[in-house]
Amino acid sequence: AQSVSQHNHHVILSEAASLELGCNYSYGGTVNLFWYVQYPGQHLQLLLKYFSGDPLVKGIKGFEAEFIKSKFSFNLRKPSVQWSDTAEYFCAVKVYNNNDMRFGAGTRLTVKP
Amino acid sequence: KAGVTQTPRYLIKTRGQQVTLSCSPISGHRSVSWYQQTPGQGLQFLFEYFSETQRNKGNFPGRFSGRQFSNSRSEMNVSTLELGDSALYLCASSLAVPGLEGYTFGSGTRLTVV
Numbered sequence: 001a002q003s004v005s006q007h008n009h010h011v012i013l014s015e016a017a018s019l020e021l022g023c024n025y026s027y028g029g030t031v032n033l034f035w036y037v038q039y040p041g042q043h044l045q046l047l048l049k050y051f052s053g054d055p056l057v058k059g060i061k062g063f064e065a066e067f068i069k070s071k072f073s074f075n076l077r078k079p080s081v082q083w084s085d086t087a088e089y090f091c092a093v094k095v096y097n098n099n100d101m102r103f104g105a106g107t108r109l110t111v112k113p
Numbered sequence: 114k115a116g117v118t119q120t121p122r123y124l125i126k127t128r129g130q131q132v133t134l135s136c137s138p139i140s141g142h143r144s145v146s147w148y149q150q151t152p153g154q155g156l157q158f159l160f161e162y163f164s165e166t167q168r169n170k171g172n173f174p175g176r177f178s179g180r181q182f183s184n185s186r187s188e189m190n191v192s193t194l195e196l197g198d199s200a201l202y203l204c205a206s207s208l209a210v211p212g213l214e215g216y217t218f219g220s221g222t223r224l225t226v227v
Contacts, residue, residue: 006155009153034215036216036218042220043116043203043218043219043220043221044203044205044216044218045218046215046216049215090155090156092156098169100146100158100161100169100171101146101158101216102158103148103155103156103157103158104155105153105154105155106155106156
């Protein structure tokens with residue numbers, strides 16, 4: 001079945017540690033890829049997106065993600081996390097010419113001060 | 114500009130009842146999508162509306178339905194509520210093609226079924 005997989009359910013890091021959250025999808029064809037973040041008590045916000053071109057995209061707050069087409073992956077990275085990055089992170093895929101966007105189950109990130 | 118507005122914020126219903134949730138998209142946005150968010154399941158796609166037409170539907174039973182009005186406001190209805198329907202229901206709007214430029218989400222309606 002077509003799906004979006006986020007393999008890490010809960011990640012716990014100390015401040016200044018590096019972060020990489022995995023995202024894999026199983027949709028064929030052209031896709032648009034997104035990462036959303038949901039801070040505690042807040043609504044979902046767009047972190048970054050990939051449509052085409054340079055597979056390394058930069059988003060807000062120092063986050064970046066790399067699209068590897070051969071691996072159907074779009075992993076999120078940040079070199080040095082802060083306590084304020086504590087949130088839930090969702091990977092999302094929109095298939096070209098399809099009128100919906102599918103989300104992964106989310107990864108909860110806890111950053112210890 | 115105003116964001117996506119969902120009402121009510123919280124609802125408590127009993128099994129067997131029905132409920133209607135409302136979503137007002139950002140002005141100018143014509144596409145409205147609905148998601149169900151539960152712990153461990155993430156966001157599950159319910160349906161998407163554009164110009165009062167349902168263009169796509171997720172894998173939910175027929176108890177879940179929706180509609181969109183000419184002003185792009187949307188409602189979703191759940192009939193014969195079950196305990197498993199307890200969740201945060203999110204509405205997201207975009208200009209035309211859903212999510213092409215990224216969704217704008219509302220804060221959600223938290224539904225508790227007892």
